[in-house]
Amino acid sequence: MEGVDLLVRGAGELLTLDHGRPGPVTGEAMRDLRIVPGGAVAVRDGRIRAVGPTAELEARFEARETVDAAGRVVMPGFVDPHTHLVFPATRQGEFEMRCLGKSYEEIARAGGGIRNSARRMREARREDLLDRARRLRRSALRHGTTTLEAKSGYGLATEPEILSLEVIAALDDRGDVVPTFLGAHEVPDEYRDDREGYVRLVVEEMIPAVAARGLARFCDVFCEEGVFSVEQSRRILRAGREAGLAPKLHADELHPLGGAELAAELGAASADHLVRISDAGIAALAATGVPAVLLPGTSFFLGMKDFAPGRRLIDEGVVVALATDLNPGSSMTENMQFILTAACLAYGMTPAEAITAATLNAARAVRLDDEVGSLVPGKRADLLVLDVDDHRLLAYHHGVNHVARVIHHGEIVE
Amino acid sequence: MEGVDLLVRGAGELLTLDHGRPGPVTGEAMRDLRIVPGGAVAVRDGRIRAVGPTAELEARFEARETVDAAGRVVMPGFVDPHTHLVFPATRQGEFEMRCLGKSYEEIARAGGGIRNSARRMREARREDLLDRARRLRRSALRHGTTTLEAKSGYGLATEPEILSLEVIAALDDRGDVVPTFLGAHEVPDEYRDDREGYVRLVVEEMIPAVAARGLARFCDVFCEEGVFSVEQSRRILRAGREAGLAPKLHADELHPLGGAELAAELGAASADHLVRISDAGIAALAATGVPAVLLPGTSFFLGMKDFAPGRRLIDEGVVVALATDLNPGSSMTENMQFILTAACLAYGMTPAEAITAATLNAARAVRLDDEVGSLVPGKRADLLVLDVDDHRLLAYHHGVNHVARVIHHGEIVE
Numbered sequence: 001m002e003g004v005d006l007l008v009r010g011a012g013e014l015l016t017l018d019h020g021r022p023g024p025v026t027g028e029a030m031r032d033l034r035i036v037p038g039g040a041v042a043v044r045d046g047r048i049r050a051v052g053p054t055a056e057l058e059a060r061f062e063a064r065e066t067v068d069a070a071g072r073v074v075m076p077g078f079v080d081p082h083t084h085l086v087f088p089a090t091r092q093g094e095f096e097m098r099c100l101g102k103s104y105e106e107i108a109r110a111g112g113g114i115r116n117s118a119r120r121m122r123e124a125r126r127e128d129l130l131d132r133a134r135r136l137r138r139s140a141l142r143h144g145t146t147t148l149e150a151k152s153g154y155g156l157a158t159e160p161e162i163l164s165l166e167v168i169a170a171l172d173d174r175g176d177v178v179p180t181f182l183g184a185h186e187v188p189d190e191y192r193d194d195r196e197g198y199v200r201l202v203v204e205e206m207i208p209a210v211a212a213r214g215l216a217r218f219c220d221v222f223c224e225e226g227v228f229s230v231e232q233s234r235r236i237l238r239a240g241r242e243a244g245l246a247p248k249l250h251a252d253e254l255h256p257l258g259g260a261e262l263a264a265e266l267g268a269a270s271a272d273h274l275v276r277i278s279d280a281g282i283a284a285l286a287a288t289g290v291p292a293v294l295l296p297g298t299s300f301f302l303g304m305k306d307f308a309p310g311r312r313l314i315d316e317g318v319v320v321a322l323a324t325d326l327n328p329g330s331s332m333t334e335n336m337q338f339i340l341t342a343a344c345l346a347y348g349m350t351p352a353e354a355i356t357a358a359t360l361n362a363a364r365a366v367r368l369d370d371e372v373g374s375l376v377p378g379k380r381a382d383l384l385v386l387d388v389d390d391h392r393l394l395a396y397h398h399g400v401n402h403v404a405r406v407i408h409h410g411e412i413v414e
Numbered sequence: 415m416e417g418v419d420l421l422v423r424g425a426g427e428l429l430t431l432d433h434g435r436p437g438p439v440t441g442e443a444m445r446d447l448r449i450v451p452g453g454a455v456a457v458r459d460g461r462i463r464a465v466g467p468t469a470e471l472e473a474r475f476e477a478r479e480t481v482d483a484a485g486r487v488v489m490p491g492f493v494d495p496h497t498h499l500v501f502p503a504t505r506q507g508e509f510e511m512r513c514l515g516k517s518y519e520e521i522a523r524a525g526g527g528i529r530n531s532a533r534r535m536r537e538a539r540r541e542d543l544l545d546r547a548r549r550l551r552r553s554a555l556r557h558g559t560t561t562l563e564a565k566s567g568y569g570l571a572t573e574p575e576i577l578s579l580e581v582i583a584a585l586d587d588r589g590d591v592v593p594t595f596l597g598a599h600e601v602p603d604e605y606r607d608d609r610e611g612y613v614r615l616v617v618e619e620m621i622p623a624v625a626a627r628g629l630a631r632f633c634d635v636f637c638e639e640g641v642f643s644v645e646q647s648r649r650i651l652r653a654g655r656e657a658g659l660a661p662k663l664h665a666d667e668l669h670p671l672g673g674a675e676l677a678a679e680l681g682a683a684s685a686d687h688l689v690r691i692s693d694a695g696i697a698a699l700a701a702t703g704v705p706a707v708l709l710p711g712t713s714f715f716l717g718m719k720d721f722a723p724g725r726r727l728i729d730e731g732v733v734v735a736l737a738t739d740l741n742p743g744s745s746m747t748e749n750m751q752f753i754l755t756a757a758c759l760a761y762g763m764t765p766a767e768a769i770t771a772a773t774l775n776a777a778r779a780v781r782l783d784d785e786v787g788s789l790v791p792g793k794r795a796d797l798l799v800l801d802v803d804d805h806r807l808l809a810y811h812h813g814v815n816h817v818a819r820v821i822h823h824g825e826i827v828e
Contacts, residue, residue: 090807090810090811092765092804092806092807092810092811093806095758095765095806095809095810096764096765096806099758099759099762099763099764099765100762100764101762139814143813143814297813300714300759301759301812303759303760305719332810332811332812333811333812333813333814334813334814335813335814337813338812338813344509344513345513345714345715345717346717348513348514348515349513350510350513350514351506351509351510351513390506392506392507392509392510393504393506395509396504396506396509396746397504397506397746397747398715398746398747398752399557399711399747399748399749399751399752400553400557400747400748400749400815401814401815
């Protein structure tokens with residue numbers, strides 16, 4: 001008998017998402033969760049050692065510790081590939097204004113929104129930023145998110161952008177909080193009359209400073225009418241890429257500017273939002289394999305009646321992923337389970353498709369599909385024991401936390 | 415010093431909802447939560463003994479047990495005035511069909527929906543029904559719902575309707591699960607060609623049987639195109655009223671049939687759903703004080719792009735309440751916190767209005783406003799300690815359970 005650290009046994013449905021290769025899947029394969037009934041997972045040194053029927057694994061391995069899944073669903077931890085985890089304060093006042101009829105864009109134009117956060121960020125203390133981000137990260141973990149991406153973007157000046165990325169670095173000990181530089185999240189107050197000047201600051205000062213410190217893996221831009229044009233976005237993302245930061249893009253959220261096409265052109269790690277993606281944009285993502293990260297919680301939270309064409313993106317062969325977009329303005333939730341429900345309802349995805357989008361395909365959107373997103377020997381032992389015996393219940397029975405047990409890097413989270 | 419059982423002290427915001435009389439509020443008063451900063455609540459024998467500033471109550475009372483709210487929000491427990499708590503099985507298969515484009519009405523016409531549950535109900539065992547309902551009730555409590563209404567309505571025959579109400583009775587020990595008879599939830603398979611025959615069964619056999627056993631406080635009807643007409647609904651609700659069951663009504667959900675007008679005519683305990691309420695219906699509810707119970711989670715779960723006119727109902731002086739509509743077909747959640755968020759976003763209610771609608775006004779919709787819904791001496795000691803310091807965060811930061819402590823009938827729920 002071979003010794004292992006942990007054996008998770010007796011799953012009713014073990015969702016392996018093992019498609020024979022580590023990467024993402026498209027089209028009909030998204031509905032196939034590669035379920036092993038009565039499955040088990042053996043874990044050693046924080047990695048998955050083996051996956052298979054319980055009887056088989058119990059015959060092969062002697063485990064120091066055992067978790068009995070007792071007929072319930074066991075699945076890979078969620079990967080949340082789009083969050084704005086570090087911010088100086090919640091913005092419930094703006095939420096209240098929105099309830100009373102002001103639009104997100106009106107609030108932004110009046111100096112609220114991201115610029116509101118940026119002003120507060122200038123006075124924020126490192127300890128407070130870290131404390132807030134740590135509590136949200138911990139809550140996300142308790143709701144099943146074992147890996148998440150985190151963006152800067154409320155600094156809008158070199159020093160607070162660096163500070164944000166240092167806070168993100170302080171959260172991560174084992175590669176499970178993926179840092180993205182988003183200096184081009186908005187144009188700060190002092191550059192409203194010199195937008196090009198801010199683009200130059202991002203390109204010439206911020207990107208080199210971030211890259212020199214090794215603080216980010218990705219460079220992101222909010223490409224949107226009234227924020228950064230396609231041309232400005234291209235310049236920023238190219239500069240980032242030359243400095244070693246792979247491109248990501250807030251694309252076609254409120255207006256169809258061609259952000260998806262730009263993401264395809266640059267070979268971006270992902271194109272995110274896509275509520276207004278064009279036909280050409282869909283074709284470009286499908287042709288290049290650039291993942292579409294959809295954010296149904298944001299559409300919900302902004303009260304939008306239009307959604308990204310999630311069903312069509314899947315049917316046309318795009319790598320579709322899901323994320324929370326956790327941020328204090330347009331999506332104040334860290335819970336990927338809610339995102340599954342919202343994706344099913346908004347896009348007409350099935351629960352299985354949503355699960356694939358929130359694990360395997362989401363891992364691709366942060367280029368960690370070799371590491372996480374499926375239950376395959378060699379990947380990180382990030383897995384969830386749910387309190388349901390049918391994976392569809394995870395999306396269907398909403399508003400409650402179905403995660404009974406989180407195993408993160410092979411350790412049981414208490 | 416007077417002895418009390420429990421003192422909840424040190425609230426940052428104590429939301430008393432004490433408007434000087436126990437009943438519901440309308441219009442601008444819904445935004446006034448009657449907040450006592452730094453407030454405390456003294457509890458004796460399961461009832462509220464006193465409410466006021468912490469220093470004052472600590473000088474007056476000696477408590478056997480103290481809960482320190484530590485600057486956070488303390489508020490009345492939620493009252494959920496519309497649930498279908500007792501059902502034989504979840505219906506995730508129909509959810510999946512809906513994801514793939516089938517409408518709720520198409521599924522119902524094909525024999526799914528309520529009739530699906532009714533067929534399974536005929537084989538259901540009492541222990542299983544009770545076990546499922548008890549788990550959901552317990553989960554609702556952990557999410558802050560201290561009082562809820564529960565309907566029968568999946569039996570659609572005398573015996574299983576009685577069984578459902580007996581299960582509801584078994585859940586309730588102290589008047590916090592309010593039973594409603596909803597035999598007229600759908601026309602069962604065997605009466606599809608004799609709808610009038612089913613109405614007669616409800617009126618002549620079921621209502622007398624339910625009333626004789628003292629198993630329900632309210633009688634409800636699904637008044638909807640293809641289900642029960644206004645005229646049939648009137649007959650059923652009058653028969654219920656004569657037997658001592660106050661009327662309630664599923665009204666104007668999918669089509670504007672005049673259900674709200676009927677509720678006003680009958681002096682119903684509430685008119686529920688109201689997505690398609692007419693101008694005359696709004697005026698009738700405002701004039702009679704019949705509460706409108708809005709169910710934004712149902713609109714969300716059915717993927718509807720139209721919502722009840724919540725903002726307008728408030729502005730026109732209707733007593734507006736909120737509920738989950740917990741049921742396996744059109745709203746699979748027991749969490750009132752999600753309902754607050756959905757109400758803010760769907761109706762343009764403020765967080766404060768949503769809290770009033772989910773406590774004080776919801777209590778009116780089950781005619782328990784003398785007992786629960788606000789923190790007033792003499793009412794049941796049903797209160798929540800949240801993990802937030804601003805009540806707006808309860809609606810704004812969604813997808814997580816903000817209830818840190820539930821006190822139910824004066825006892826701390828473990």
